[in-house]
Amino acid sequence: MLRGVQEWVGYRQDAFGDSIAVWSDGADFEALRTRWNADSAFVEAMIAHGLVARDPLAAEALIHLDLDHEARERFCRVLTACLDSQSIGFRLRAVQALYVLSSDESWATEVVRVLLGAGFWGDRMEAARVLGQFSATCPLIRALAQAVEDPDFLVRRQAATTLLGFAGLDGDAELLAALGSETTSQQWAAAGRQLAQRATMLAESR
Numbered sequence: 001m002l003r004g005v006q007e008w009v010g011y012r013q014d015a016f017g018d019s020i021a022v023w024s025d026g027a028d029f030e031a032l033r034t035r036w037n038a039d040s041a042f043v044e045a046m047i048a049h050g051l052v053a054r055d056p057l058a059a060e061a062l063i064h065l066d067l068d069h070e071a072r073e074r075f076c077r078v079l080t081a082c083l084d085s086q087s088i089g090f091r092l093r094a095v096q097a098l099y100v101l102s103s104d105e106s107w108a109t110e111v112v113r114v115l116l117g118a119g120f121w122g123d124r125m126e127a128a129r130v131l132g133q134f135s136a137t138c139p140l141i142r143a144l145a146q147a148v149e150d151p152d153f154l155v156r157r158q159a160a161t162t163l164l165g166f167a168g169l170d171g172d173a174e175l176l177a178a179l180g181s182e183t184t185s186q187q188w189a190a191a192g193r194q195l196a197q198r199a200t201m202l203a204e205s206r
Contacts, residue, residue, distance in 0.1 A: 008049035029064035059093035136166035148192030166199035
């Protein structure tokens with residue numbers, strides 16, 4: 001196992017560059033797609049090593065590859081086996097990949113746990129963004145409305161943005177302004193209720 005993890009570390013560096021660049025600029029998956037098309041078996045083995053290493057980038061990579069049915073099933077098995085990770089960032093990316101690969105809406109429950117958890121604000125913000133990929137359901141709308149009251153502004157804003165997407169709206173400057181640092185928790189709650197109402201109306205009309 002250790003050898004496989006070491007192989008992933010070297011492959012990651014070669015495919016994406018150093019970790020600081022990936023963190024600051026984001027990963028470029030175009031080169032990985034080229035590698036996949038040239039030798040999918042080798043790239044699959046490397047990504048599997050990355051998943052065993054609980055590297056969020058390995059899980060995220062799966063979202064950007066054109067996988068056939070068999071590869072999807074294999075990766076779903078590996079991802080599920082790796083969900084014992086204590087890293088919230090990895091679990092979030094793994095669940096996101098599982099949803100993309102399987103189209104199983106029940107994985108939203110795991111994302112909601114991150115959204116409403118007490119961990120790093122960046123994980124909660126990313127969870128609010130990821131939920132926008134799922135179908136708008138009443139439980140998800142309620143969870144996002146609750147997140148609109150999050151202590152961190154960026155989490156509140158992303159939760160509101162996802163709710164606006166669920167409502168079929170591009171944005172609402174007045175509502176988003178009500179979530180600023182100079183406003184009150186009562187204003188955040190009122191904005192969350194309003195956004196939830198709009199999103200629920202559209203969800204129930206479909």
